Structure formats: structure tokens, C-alpha cells
Amino acid sequence: MIEVRNVTKTYGKKHNAFRALDNANFTIPDGASVAILGKSGSGKSTLMHAMSGLDRPEVGKIIINGKDILTFKTKEIDAFRSSEMSFIFQSFFVQANESCYDNVSLPLEIANVPASKRRARIEAALEAVELLDKKKSRARDLSGGQKQRLAVARAIVNEPKVLFADEPTGNLDSTTGAVIEDLLFSYNKTRGVTLIIVTHDPDLANKCDMQINIKDGKIESIRTKEGAKS
Amino acid sequence: MKIRDTVRRAGRSLRQAKARTLLTSLAISVGAFTVTLALAAGAGGQAYTDSLIKSNGDARHLSVFPKVDEGKSEAPKEYGAQSVATKQGVLTENDLNKLKKIDGIAEIDPAYNVTAAYMTRGEGSKKYEAPLTIKADRTAMPLAAGSLPDNQVPRGGVVISEGYLSVLGFKDAQAAIGKIVTIHIEKPSRLVGAKATESEDRTLTIAAVDKKSATVLRYQTGLTLSAADGKAIYEYQTADLPTSDEYYAINVRVADGSDITVVQKAIEGAGYTVFSLQDIQETLFQFISIVQWGAAGFGFLAILASVFGIINTQYISVLERTQQIGLMKALGARRKDVGRLFRYEAAWVGFLGGAIGTFLAVTTSLFNPAITQGLNLEKGTELLQFSPITSVILIVSLMLVAVLAGYFPARKAAKLDPIEALRTE
Numbered sequence: 001m002i003e004v005r006n007v008t009k010t011y012g013k014k015h016n017a018f019r020a021l022d023n024a025n026f027t028i029p030d031g032a033s034v035a036i037l038g039k040s041g042s043g044k045s046t047l048m049h050a051m052s053g054l055d056r057p058e059v060g061k062i063i064i065n066g067k068d069i070l071t072f073k074t075k076e077i078d079a080f081r082s083s084e085m086s087f088i089f090q091s092f093f094v095q096a097n098e099s100c101y102d103n104v105s106l107p108l109e110i111a112n113v114p115a116s117k118r119r120a121r122i123e124a125a126l127e128a129v130e131l132l133d134k135k136k137s138r139a140r141d142l143s144g145g146q147k148q149r150l151a152v153a154r155a156i157v158n159e160p161k162v163l164f165a166d167e168p169t170g171n172l173d174s175t176t177g178a179v180i181e182d183l184l185f186s187y188n189k190t191r192g193v194t195l196i197i198v199t200h201d202p203d204l205a206n207k208c209d210m211q212i213n214i215k216d217g218k219i220e221s222i223r224t225k226e227g228a229k230s
Numbered sequence: 231m232k233i234r235d236t237v238r239r240a241g242r243s244l245r246q247a248k249a250r251t252l253l254t255s256l257a258i259s260v261g262a263f264t265v266t267l268a269l270a271a272g273a274g275g276q277a278y279t280d281s282l283i284k285s286n287g288d289a290r291h292l293s294v295f296p297k298v299d300e301g302k303s304e305a306p307k308e309y310g311a312q313s314v315a316t317k318q319g320v321l322t323e324n325d326l327n328k329l330k331k332i333d334g335i336a337e338i339d340p341a342y343n344v345t346a347a348y349m350t351r352g353e354g355s356k357k358y359e360a361p362l363t364i365k366a367d368r369t370a371m372p373l374a375a376g377s378l379p380d381n382q383v384p385r386g387g388v389v390i391s392e393g394y395l396s397v398l399g400f401k402d403a404q405a406a407i408g409k410i411v412t413i414h415i416e417k418p419s420r421l422v423g424a425k426a427t428e429s430e431d432r433t434l435t436i437a438a439v440d441k442k443s444a445t446v447l448r449y450q451t452g453l454t455l456s457a458a459d460g461k462a463i464y465e466y467q468t469a470d471l472p473t474s475d476e477y478y479a480i481n482v483r484v485a486d487g488s489d490i491t492v493v494q495k496a497i498e499g500a501g502y503t504v505f506s507l508q509d510i511q512e513t514l515f516q517f518i519s520i521v522q523w524g525a526a527g528f529g530f531l532a533i534l535a536s537v538f539g540i541i542n543t544q545y546i547s548v549l550e551r552t553q554q555i556g557l558m559k560a561l562g563a564r565r566k567d568v569g570r571l572f573r574y575e576a577a578w579v580g581f582l583g584g585a586i587g588t589f590l591a592v593t594t595s596l597f598n599p600a601i602t603q604g605l606n607l608e609k610g611t612e613l614l615q616f617s618p619i620t621s622v623i624l625i626v627s628l629m630l631v632a633v634l635a636g637y638f639p640a641r642k643a644a645k646l647d648p649i650e651a652l653r654t655e
Contacts, residue, residue, distance in 0.1 A: 054560060054648050075564060082562025089652065093557045097246040109235040110563045 002028040002051060002162070002194065007060030009046055009217075020046040021057060022217040028210065030161075031192040033185060035205035038214040044198045047214065048164055051196070052085055053077040064162075082111045086155035088184075090167035092147040096140035100131055100150055103139055107158045125157040129183060145176030152183050162194045163187070169204065181207065231567040240574035247547070254543045255583035257536035258628060262587025264529030267594060269620055272522030274613040279514045281608070285443065287507040288367035288381070292482040292494060293341070294329065295503040296321055320476040325502070329480060332496045334488030339366055339457050340477035342464035346413040347429070349453060351398055358397060360413055361452035364460030365389075366481035371454070375403035376438030382456065387437035388413075389454040395439065403439040410435055413453065415463055420470050430466065434459070444608040457481075533628070536583065537635040544576055544639030548646075555643050556651025569644035573633050576640070580632025584625035592616050 009021040020043045028034050038044040049055035051062055053069050061068045064084075069077060086107070094103050104122045113121070126132040129149040134142065139150060148168065155163055165184060169177030185207065188195040197208060205211050213220040244251040296319030321340070330338055342364050349360035368381040374392050383389055388411060392403065400406040412433050416426035434455070442449045455463075468474040484493045494504050548555070555568055598612045607613065 049649050052560075078559075078562045078564045080562070081560070085562075087557075087560050093553055093652065095554060095557075098242065102242070106558070107561045109231050109239075110558065110561050110567065112232060115232075115234075 001030055001063075001065065003061070003063040004028075004047075004051065005061040005063065007047075007050055007057045007062065009043075009050060009055065009057040009059075019217045021050065024060070024214075024217075024219050026212060026219065026222055028194060028196070031188070031194055032210055033188045033195040033208040034197065034210045034212065035208040036196065036198045036212045036214060037200065037202065037205040039200055042214050043217040044200075044214050045166065046217075047212075048166060048196065048198045052087070052162075052164055053081055082107070083158070084161045086158065086160040086163050088148070088151050088155050088163070088165040088168045090170040092144075092151050092171070094139040094142075094147050094150050094154070097138060099136050099138055100126060100142070100153075101135040103150055104154045104157050107154060111158055113158075121157055125153040128156065128187075129153045143176075144172055145179060148172060148176070148180050149183065152180065152187075156187060156191075156193075159191075160193060162196065165195065165197045167199055167201075168197065169201070170199075231563060231570070233570075236567065236570050237574050240571055240578055243547070243551070243571075243575055244578050250543055250546075251579060251582065254536075254539050255579050255586060257539045258533060258580060258583025258632070259587035259590065261529045261531075261533030261536055262584045262624060262628060263591045264532055264587075265526045265624060266529075266588050266591035266616070266621060267614070268522050268525035268529060270591065270595070270614040270616045271525070272518055273617065274611075274615040275518040275522070276515055277615060278607065278611055278613060279511070279518060281611075283507055283511050283514070285370055285372065286448075287510070288369045288483075289507050290336075290484045290486070290490060291367035291369075291507060292484060292490070292497065293505045294321070294325075294480040294482055294497055295319065295478070295505065296325075297501050297503055320473075320478065321480055322477070323475045326477075326480060328500060329482065329497065329502075332493065332500065334485050334493040334496070335482050336485035337481075337483040339461070339481050340464075341366065341479040341481055342457075342460040343478065344415075344460055344463045344467060346453070346463075347416050349411055349413045351409075351411055356397070357414075358394065361450055362413075362460075362463075363450070363452055363454045364457055365454050366457050366460075367483070371438070371440045372443035374439040374441040376407045376436070378438050383454055383459075384437055385456050385458045386435060387456060388434035389438045389440050390436055391451040391453075392439055392441045393451040403441075406436050406439055408435060411453075415466060417467055417469070418471065432459070432463070444606065533631065537631060540576055540579055540632050540635040541639060543579070544572060544636045545642070547575065548572065548639050548643045551643075552646065552651045555646050556648040559646070559648035560652060565644040568646075569640040572640035572643045573636050576632040576636025577629045580629040581625060583632070584628035588621045588625060592621070 004024050004026050007021055007024040008019065011018045011020055024047060036044045036047055046055060050057045053062075053072070056070060060070070062070055069080060072080065095106075101122055104125050105118055108118045108121065123132060123135070126135050129152050131146065131149055131153060134146070139147060142150060148171075163184070168184065169180055172180065181204065184195055184197070187193060195208075197204065199205055209225050211223045213222070326338065326340060329335065344362050344364065346360045346362050348357040350357045365383050370381050371378065371389065376389075378389070390398075390406065390411065395403060395406060398406070398411070400409070410433050412431050415430050415432060417428040417430075419425065419427050440454065465474075482493070482497070484490045490506065490508060494506055494508075497504050558568055595612070595614045595616060598614055601613050602609065602611045605613070
């Protein structure tokens with residue numbers, strides 16, 4: 001369970017101050033799929049950064065599994081992210097010069113997984129996104145859709161509890177985008193992973209169990225789909 | 231992140247920027263090359279000097295001379311009753327006896343200055359000029375034939391130069407061994423400029439034939455005699471002269487168990503000037519060291535210059551890979567991991583530069599024969615001597631230097647804000 005309590009994040013100082021997040025409050029149940037919906041500049045990315053510990057709001061609490069991650073030291077947050085969270089980005093951020101295998105290996109290396117246990121997990125992750133045959137290809141030789149699938153493999157290889165996706169289909173055409181969406185939602189359903197999608201696409205948001213609408217740093221509305229876990 | 235994984239990732243990043251990596255390491259390799267070459271030349275120079283000195287002198291041999299006024303008093307002394315007519319520094323029997331009391335001296339002999347009028351193989355043969363040398367030390371002589379036990383000329387024996395062989399009618403050096411030659415010694419008159427009043431012939435057996443060698447610094451065609459024969463000739467030649475017990479120098483041989491520097495200090499303390507081979511060796515080694523480190527200094531300057539190259543390259547690398555750094559941090563990499571990745575990259579560059587420079591320097595040892603020929607050195611001399619340990623130390627130090635140079639770029643990478651780094655727009 002992720003609880004966001006009275007979170008406020010301000011950029012700049014004094015008369016230049018800008019509230020990117022203004023007293024945000026909500027709770028996400030474990031295993032839910034959540035869309036954070038808003039226009040660009042609405043504060044949706046800031047919210048994601050705050051929830052993942054990349055950014056530190058000056059006010060409020062972010063309680064994940066009973067622990068307020070804002071009280072963690074940098075080292076602890078890094079370790080927490082490494083073991084519990086993963087990210088998918090709009091621009092993929094795959095390492096173009098590295099092989100698919102090495103791209104997927106990175107989170108495991110960061111998490112200090114012993115070399116002997118990596119291979120099976122990397123291959124399983126590549127298999128899940130149907131890229132096992134490309135494991136030795138360099139990431140730069142992949143198409144856009146394949147790159148994002150590679151990013152998904154990289155995100156699921158360390159078996160996270162929370163998966164953040166920042167505009168995961170923003171750079172893809174609708175067909176390849178649909179493939180990525182299917183991958184994410186099926187992973188969310190089968191593995192019970194909390195999926196948090198940051199998007200400005202209402203269609204994508206409608207597919208999620210929960211929608212958090214954000215505008216000018218303020219949470220406007222929270223909608224929960226009928227029949228979804230709450 | 232495990233160190234092994236970081237090293238592998240650092241290596242891969244460098245391979246992806248091959249041209250830049252190579253150019254940066256080439257800059258370092260110039261320094262590494264210069265330093266390695268300077269050290270190799272120094273080591274070779276010392277080895278060569280060592281062999282040069284061994285064949286020109288005897289390490290346990292000291293030459294004692296009268297104390298030289300070191301020029302402290304420039305004004306002449308006033309003449310008085312105590313004054314003795316200034317005599318050009320000479321040593322006498324008194325000095326000899328004084329020195330004999332010093333511990334650690336095995337042999338002590340005055341340096342005999344003797345001359346022969348001529349040498350010949352016998353009655354009726356042609357006569358030849360014969361400069362005489364008395365062998366007081368135990369320097370190894372390069373020999374064409376024969377042998378000298380303990381590097382000493384046996385009493386009644388003589389070493390002749392190769393140049394005498396043909397004029398004396400020997401077909402080769404070996405043919406001369408054991409043959410007899412005669413030297414004619416004149417006894418100078420007491421009156422300066424007058425003709426010699428007496429003379430005698432001495433017969434000597436050829437013990438060995440010596441030859442000129444590239445490592446022998448001064449070589450004179452002539453005859454070399456034993457100290458005992460030298461003494462006999464000297465006593466004969468100076469019997470009537472007032473200078474009969476005056477010597478320009480005294481030869482001292484330090485006993486095998488004694489420390490040569492201690493003995494040298496003791497003799498100097500007694501008021502003499504001492505020249506030892508060690509002094510010469512030290513002076514030469516010092517000179518070589520100065521040249522060596524001077525040359526190495528240029529190498530260090532080149533390395534210093536290349537340090538800025540590393541810093542620059544690493545900064546560019548950090549800028550280029552902002553997204554990678556951001557991603558790693560988002561995935562939970564610690565600052566330490568990111569910093570280490572860039573420091574290891576720098577270390578790789580240092581290693582490459584060191585390895586390339588050392589390799590190029592070592593290949594120059596192929597020119598050793600050409601250098602030896604060009605400088606007219608003793609055959610087989612290797613003026614460039616490389617030691618693997620020095621190379622390893624140099625490469626490791628270059629890696630450290632590179633890591634230090636990579637410190638600031640690595641810190642920049644470690645401090646990078648992942649949110650900024652991952653901003654797409």
C-alpha cells in the first residue's frame with residue numbers, strides 16, 4: 001500500500017516559488033493499476049518522482065508498506081528503489097551501445113545479484129517481452145517498440161513491487177503502444193505488481209483501476225473503476 | 231554494484247568511444263614512453279659504467295696522494311724561519327709508515343715511476359721503445375692470450391701489448407706466451423741533463439698479451455710489470471738521486487674483510503687525498519642519474535599534460551552519458567557506484583596509455599645493436615635495459631594518476647540529479 005499524505009513540493013525560492021505539488025493526498029492499494037492523469041506541467045511527473053524517492057517534497061509523508069520513505073537516508077532510498085521499484089520512460093533510456101542482455105542485466109548488477117543467478121532471470125525477462133532471440137543484438141538496432149519492450153524487460157527483471165511508467169506509449173504508434181500496454185497490464189494482473197502510469201492520454205488512463213487527475217499541482221479528482229480492488 | 235561489474239561496464243563504455251579513448255591514452259603513452267626509455271637508458275648506462283669501471287680499475291684499490299690545498303687561503307704565507315721551500319706535493323717513507331698503521335690495509339706500495347730505454351728479444355734483434363706500467367691494482371686486463379692469476383703480473387713476468395707481436399716476430403698472441411724479452415734500464419746521472427752513467431738488462435717472461443678493448447678508457451701500447459719488479463727497477467734507477475724515497479702516490483689495497491669507505495675515511499683523516507674507484511663510480515652514477523631523471527622529468531611533464539586530457543575527456547563522457555547516469559540512479563545505483571564507474575574508466579585509460587607507452591619503449595630495445603654500433607661500444611652491450619618491475623610500477627602509478635585526474639568528472643557524475651538527467655525535453 002502506498003499512502004501519500006499532505007505532500008507539497010515547491011521549486012524555486014520566495015517570489016519565484018512554484019508549487020509543483022500542493023497538498024496531495026491519496027492511497028494506492030497493493031496490486032492496483034493507477035493512472036496519474038494530467039497535462040504537461042501539471043505536476044504528475046513530480047508526483048511520480050516523489051513517490052519513488054527520486055525527489056524529496058519538503059512537506060508530507062509517503063508511506064510505503066508502513067514506512068515513510070521521506071525519512072530514509074539517501075543510501076536507504078537507493079537500496080529501496082533498487083529492490084522494490086522499477087521505471088519505464090517515454091524515451092526508453094535503453095543503452096544504445098549495449099546488448100539487450102547487458103541492458104537487462106543493469107538493475108541486477110545494481111542490486112548486487114550474484115552473477116550466477118543473473119542469467120536465468122535476464123533470459124526469463126527477455127522471454128516475457130519476446131526479445132530472447134535478440135539478446136545479443138545491440139539496443140540501437142531495435143525498433144522503437146522493441147526498445148520499449150526491452151525497457152519493460154529491464155523493469156521487471158528485478159521483480160519489483162511497484163512499477164512506474166512515465167508516458168510509456170508516448171513515443172510509439174498505436175499498434176506498438178497497444179503491445180506495451182498489454183505487457184504492462186498483464187504483468188500487473190498476473191504478478192500483483194502495483195502499476196503506476198503517468199500519462200496525459202485519457203484512453204490509457206481509462207484502462208486503469210484508479211485515475212488520479214492532477215492540475216496545477218493539485219489533485220482534482222480520484223476515480224476508482226467499478227469492480228476494481230480498493 | 232560489484233567491483234567486477236563496474237570494471238566491466240567501464241571497459242565497455244570505453245570500447246564504445248574507441249577513438250576518444252585511444253587518443254586520450256596516446257597522450258599518456260607519450261609520457262610513459264619517455265619515462266620508460268629514460269629509466270631503461272639509465273639502467274643500461276649504469277650497467278655499462280659498471281663494466282667500464284670493472285675493466286679499468288680494482289674496487290679494493292685506493293690511490294693516496296698528498297693533501298691538496300683546497301684553495302681556502304688565497305694570500306701567500308709570510309716567509310719566516312719555520313718556512314720550508316715549497317715542494318710539489320710528494321709522499322715519503324714517513325707517509326708510507328704512517329699509512330701502514332691504519333687498520334684494514336692488506337698491501338701498501340709506493341707508486342713507482344720507472345722508465346725503460348728500450349726493449350728487445352735479445353742480442354742482435356731490433357730495439358723498440360717500451361713505456362712501462364707497474365700493475366699495482368687487480369684490475370682485470372682484456373687478454374689476447376695467456377692468463378694472469380688473481381689479475382696480477384707474476385714476478386719476473388711481463389704483459390706485452392698486441393702491437394708488439396708482429397714486430398717481435400710472433401705469428402700470433404699464443405706464440406708469444408712463455409718467451410723471453412729483455413728490457414734495458416738506464417740509471418740517470420745525479421747531474422741533470424747528463425748522460426746515463428750505468429745501465430742494466432733485465433729479462434722477463436711473457437705471461438700474457440693484452441689487447442685494446444672498447445671498455446678500457448686509456449690504453450697504451452707498452453709493457454706491464456709486477457709491483458715487485460717495479461720496485462726493483464725503481465730502487466736501481468733512483469739509488470743515486472736525492473728523490474729516492476719520494477713518490478707521487480701510494481697504492482693501497484684494502485683487506486678483503488674491511489669496509490673500503492672506512493679505510494678511505496681513515497686515510498683522509500690522516501691528512502691525505504684519496505682517490506678510489508668508488509669515488510669515480512659514484513660520480514659517474516650521479517651524472518647518469520641526473521641525465522636519467524632529467525629525461526624522465528620531461529616524461530613526467532608529458533604525463534602532467536595528459537592529465538588535463540583525461541579530465542577533459544571524462545567531463546565530456548559525463549555530459550554525453552547524462553541519461554545513463556540518471557537511469558542508473560533511478561534504478562537505485564548509489565553515488566559511490568556512479569563515481570566508481572567513471573573512476574574505473576579513467577583507470578582503464580591510464581592502463582591503456584601506460585601499456586602502449588611501455589610497449590613502444592620496450593620495442594626500442596630492438597635498436598640496441600644499432601646503438602652499440604653507432605656509439606662504438608663494447609660488442610654485446612645493451613644500453614637500453616628494461617625491467618618488468620619498473621614497467622609494472624609505472625603502469626600502476628599511471629592508473630592511479632588517471633583515477634586522480636578522473637576525480638572531479640566522477641564527482642560531477644555522482645552528484646548528478648537523476649530527475650534533471652532524465653528530463654526528456
